[in-house]
Amino acid sequence: NPANIKRPPVTVIGLGMMGSALAQALLKEGYRTTVWNRSADKAAGLAAQGAVVAGTVAEAVAASPLIIICVLDYGAVNEILEQAGDLLDGRAIVNLTNGTPAQARQMAAWAAEQGIEYLDGGIMAVPQMIASPGALLLYSGSSKIIDTYGPALESFGSTKYLGQDPGLASLHDLALLSAMYGMFSGFFHAVAMIRSEQLQAESFTSLVVPWLQAMSASLPLMAQAVDAGDHQTKVSSLHINQTGFGHFIDACRELGISTELMTPIQELINRGVAEGYGTDGLSRLVELLQKPES
Ligand code: FVH
Known part of the structure; x- marks a missing residue:
């Protein structure tokens, strides 16, 4: 379906201050947005704006080819991804969680072993700036994700791709x-x-x-x-x-x-x-x- 290629379904995992702003930006641009958060109450406001609320990580991952993760740290990302298991195969992960270059490179290596496309990102903005041109998002890792899902990522603000080395965005x-x-x-x-x-x-x-x-x-x-x-x-x-x-x-x-x-x-x-x-x-x-x- 050409509409789906233009606006593929997107999942946002982590609905803290930043994750909620990211999900809101996607909803505003008309993306079918599935959301999941560890504490379910944080999804209520987004559900009222049209988000689909997943009951489990597995459900959230199964809903979309593109998975955006924005949580506290890489420890939390690992805990979340463990709950998705094989459902991640063939999907694209964009990790906007703050961490070190070594953590990003390690996660990219793990993703490559599983056949998962992985793009690491750094958000140079506060939540209130998301969806404005003043918000800059740095990315590095899978160029395939940039080529395929660039327009969805541009919902968040200006995009700068720094190259294939997944550690560069974090650096x-x-x-x-x-x-x-x-x-x-x-x-x-x-x-x-x-x-x-x-x-x-x-x-x-x-x-x-x-x-x-x-x-x-x-x-x-x-x-x-x-x-x-x-x-x-x-x-x-x-x-x-x-x-x-x-x-x-x-x-x-x-x-x-x-x-x-x-x-x-x-x-x-x-x-x-x-x-x-x-x-x-x-x-x-x-x-x-x-x-x-x-
Ligand atoms: N807020 C900002 O201005 C900055 C701007 C630049 C980028 N950072 C990074 O974004 C990540 C998330 O930050 P945040 O501001 O959204 O943070 P919180 O509002 O505190 O939300 C934290 C979310 O993480 C979830 N979480 C924490 N631990 C776990 C876990 N073990 N398993 C699953 N989820 C976890 C937390 O869930 P809950 O407490 O609501 O259940 C929130 O969704 C971060 O890397 C910043 O450095 C933000």
Whole structure:
């Protein structure tokens, strides 16, 4: 049936905040969507929107050629897949559960042994962004799934396929999240400083947002330095940053706030100087991270 080829039935397993948003996006695009969740009550809202609620994992898997899984972690994915047994043969699994590159590669190897197509994915969005172009979904693994089910996957947002290696989506997902947590950590520390002097966080954003935007413009140049292994700088040396970090730590003590977020960076800069890289720029820190202290 050509309608089924265009809009194949899809199953969504895991109806937490993210899984529910994914199922909703498919329903909105007119896909026959079967859902399953360990705690059955989470399916009620989706049933009212037209989803078919499966009573068991086996029923959910049998309903569709394309199975989307989005649960807590890979341990949960394994528990769920064990309940499906042979019913998975010949189907396509898209796993949008957060995990490590090694976990993704291991699952892809297992799927290949069973004759199951496997695509791993990383969601660069919060649930409220799903189904908008601002939501980016990274994929790697089976290109056959991208070719066959691309339109269904585009219901979730913009799609970027990173290649056949199933670990690449997770690698990029975790790297991007690391950058995000770094930015949030800096913001949280800055706001703790501001609030320690009874100032408002909200008014501070008029300074911090353009400052972070201006600093993010320097990332491509830093990346070039890292790729070239050339960390000479006319911007600021590790020496000068080492002195500056002394002031951060002293200020934390004066203001009565924690140094927990600042000391790890200070220690890394100190190591760089101790290893003889004091005249290098901050891009040197990447190489230090790649050579952890023994
Ligand atoms: N929410 C977000 O902003 C982020 C955005 C980026 C991607 N993450 C990842 O998505 C996965 C699911 O996250 P979530 O936000 O949907 O999480 P919860 O709302 O807490 O739902 C968790 C679901 O996992 C089910 N579950 C947990 N353990 C098991 C298990 N052993 N067997 C079967 N299902 C399990 C849980 O079921 P229940 O507690 O309702 O019965 C929920 O459906 C995650 O990898 C994020 O890192 C989200």
